[in-house]
Amino acid sequence: MTLYALPGACSLASHIALEWVVAAEPAIEDQVRVVMMPRDTFPTPQFRAKVAVPTVPALETSDGAIITESLAVLLHITDRFPKAELGPRQGHYRDELHRLLSFMASTAHPSFQMLWRPERFSDDPVAHASIKRQAVTRLTRVFSHLDSALGDGEWLLGSKPSVADFYLFVLGRWGQRLDDATHNYPNCWRVTEALSRSAIVHRVLAREGITFCGPVAGLG
Ligand SMILES: N[C@@H](CCC(=O)N[C@@H](CS)C(=O)NCC(=O)O)C(=O)O
Structure with a gap:
């Protein structure tokens, strides 16, 4: 599964979710990839060709389906990796x-x-x-x-x-x-x-090249 993200954007929530999953299930680390895209060239023609509505988060599942919209991506991660306990399943x-x-x-x-x-x-x-x-x-x-x-x-x-x-x-x-x-x-x-x-969030912020407090420009 591949998550496409922009630094500090709303995709940060999905990025944290995936890192949480890997912390709970280290064995699946090889199945999870995060692609950080630079803001200044976003969206590239390749991203547009892959993702019908070119926004982040975009999640490519192992069978090649593309999921966009934070709600859908976060619920998919929650349900796909129950061991990480990222959300209740019912009630x-x-x-x-x-x-x-x-x-x-x-x-x-x-x-x-x-x-x-x-x-x-x-x-x-x-x-x-x-x-x-x-x-x-x-x-x-x-x-x-x-x-x-x-x-x-x-x-x-x-x-x-x-x-x-x-x-x-x-x-x-x-x-x-x-x-x-x-x-x-x-x-x-x-x-x-x-x-x-x-520590999970620290790893994610470092991978995105941002800190808790900045940078100040952009939605992220
Ligand atoms: N409704 C979408 C909004 C997605 C969205 O607008 N993401 C922003 C980042 S926070 C984005 O992709 N911005 C780039 C752009 O619009 O060019 C969701 O909930 O995922």
Whole structure:
């Protein structure tokens, strides 16, 4: 299986998930590959030819299928490698896993895009300031919601880290650059910081050529 990723992008959550899997099952290390692509040449013609919607994360399975969209990629990794225990398989917490991943991918992620890539929402530069203002309001709601979803729980889905926490880590890392920064949301910050201390996450950040705090340019 091959994961295609951009440094510090939302694909970081899937990258952490795969590294978590390898830590739980070292024997499968040879079956897992991560291709880090440079941002300045993205998407290359080869990537466009392989991936119909050329975004990351993109996961190529061992039978050659391509999966895009963070929600689909993270759930595929979770279900394909149950020993790593990256998410519940059924019951209320499984529904919560779907809900939280959907919320992060379809509400939180576009809010960051509105703030940092307003030109994708309007080709009128005059509109960009207003789009950014809306983004700031949306991001406050996003982090408030995630903070209450966590409450004083250790992780989003109880006592074990799941792929939902890995996505929260990506948002929490990006959120350090907001005026209303992630550390203003104590529960989100607790999980973000806890993952930033993990040796697995250190390995992933090093492979992506980034740190917990930077770089400051781009969605990553
Ligand atoms: N809805 C998609 C969004 C994917 C997405 O926009 N990924 C960004 C990185 S955070 C990307 O590929 N950006 C490159 C580009 O749009 O050119 C998902 O949840 O995976």
